[in-house]
Amino acid sequence: DVKVTQSSRYLVKRTGEKVFLECVQDMDHENMFWYRQDPGLGLRLIYFSYDVKMKEKGDIPEGYSVSREKKERFSLILESASTNQTSMYLCASRTLGRGASYEQYFGPGTRLTVT
Amino acid sequence: GIQVEQSPPDLILQEGANSTLRCNFSDSVNNLQWFHQNPWGQLINLFYIPSGTKQNGRLSATTVATERYSLLYISSSQTTDSGVYFCAVLPYGGSQGNLIFGKGTKLSVKP
Numbered sequence: 001d002v003k004v005t006q007s008s009r010y011l012v013k014r015t016g017e018k019v020f021l022e023c024v025q026d027m028d029h030e031n032m033f034w035y036r037q038d039p040g041l042g043l044r045l046i047y048f049s050y051d052v053k054m055k056e057k058g059d060i061p062e063g064y065s066v067s068r069e070k071k072e073r074f075s076l077i078l079e080s081a082s083t084n085q086t087s088m089y090l091c092a093s094r095t096l097g098r099g100a101s102y103e104q105y106f107g108p109g110t111r112l113t114v115t
Numbered sequence: 116g117i118q119v120e121q122s123p124p125d126l127i128l129q130e131g132a133n134s135t136l137r138c139n140f141s142d143s144v145n146n147l148q149w150f151h152q153n154p155w156g157q158l159i160n161l162f163y164i165p166s167g168t169k170q171n172g173r174l175s176a177t178t179v180a181t182e183r184y185s186l187l188y189i190s191s192s193q194t195t196d197s198g199v200y201f202c203a204v205l206p207y208g209g210s211q212g213n214l215i216f217g218k219g220t221k222l223s224v225k226p
Contacts, residue, residue, distance in 0.1 A: 033213070037156070043201075045213050058213065088156050092214075102146035102205050103163040104214055109156040 003027075004093050004107035012113045019078040021110055023091030032074035033092040033104075034058075034066065043090065049074055050096065081114045088112075117142045117206045121217035128192050128224050136187040136220045138202030146205035147178050148214070149187050153198050161187070161200075192224045 007022035025032065033048040035058075045058030047066040055066050063085060067075045074093075078085055088111050094104040118141040128134055140147070149161040162169050162176040164185065169176055173192075178185040189196055199221050203214040 042218055043216050048213065090156075090158065094214075101163055102165075103160065104146070104148060104203070104205075105160060106150075106158040109158075111156065 004091060004105050006089075006091050006107040006110050008110050009108060010111050010113075012115065013078075013081050015082060015114055017078075017081050017114075019081050019112070019114075021076040021078075021089055021091075021112070023074045023076070023093075023107055024072055025074075025093035025105070026072065027093065027095070027105070028071065029093035029105075030071075030096040031094040031104075032068065033094075034064075034074065034076045035090045035092065036060070036087040037090060037109075038087050046076065083114050086112060086114045117144070117204060117215050119202060119204055119215050119217040121200075121202050121220050123220060124218065126220055126222045128222065130192060130194060130224055130226050132192050132224075133188070133190045134192060134222070136189070136200055136202075136222075138185040138187070138217055140183050140185075140202075140204050142183070143207035144180070144204040145207050146203075146214070147185050148203050149176055149185070150201045150203065151196075151198050152201065152219070158201070189222075192222075194224045194226055197222055197224045 004025045034046040035043045049055045049068040065077045091107040120139045150158045164178045166180040173190045175188045199219040201219045203216045
């Protein structure tokens, strides 16, 4: 079974704090993704990575950065948390394909509240 | 870019009823997945189905890639089926790209 795990289910932080959200997958997937989900706005891609040390901006990268030092781990960093970053954050992973399926798997999500 | 449209947006059923959810997409795809988002927010994989038909218990799905649509069937619905069902596609040739999600169908199953 593919497992994507996220470091916290619920997180409460103060405005201005630096926040780290960690994601780990155990299937040797090349692609990893960070999304946020807000009511009425659906899932929006923040950043993705298709290899170690590689990163690509998604649709809403402002206010976020990412780190991928190891293949299995993809971190999302809020440099200075703001209240408009209160959201549900979802991590996902997927193989590149090459004859395997392109099925994508999600972690359980982190509900972040910034006060 | 590719468009993904799901219908209906909302669906209310009595327990035991059957339902069909539809996903239309505007271009060729490498991947089509159906997800169920549970009340805790987790996206659960239901089907990976770029073409053909699959069944898993009370759920089944069919994708007709040449006509660019997919259907998710839920039979004998239960209250635990409630939640939001998303269809998502990976555009053809986009092995490194992003899944494109529909807006979802919100299903409420009443006891």
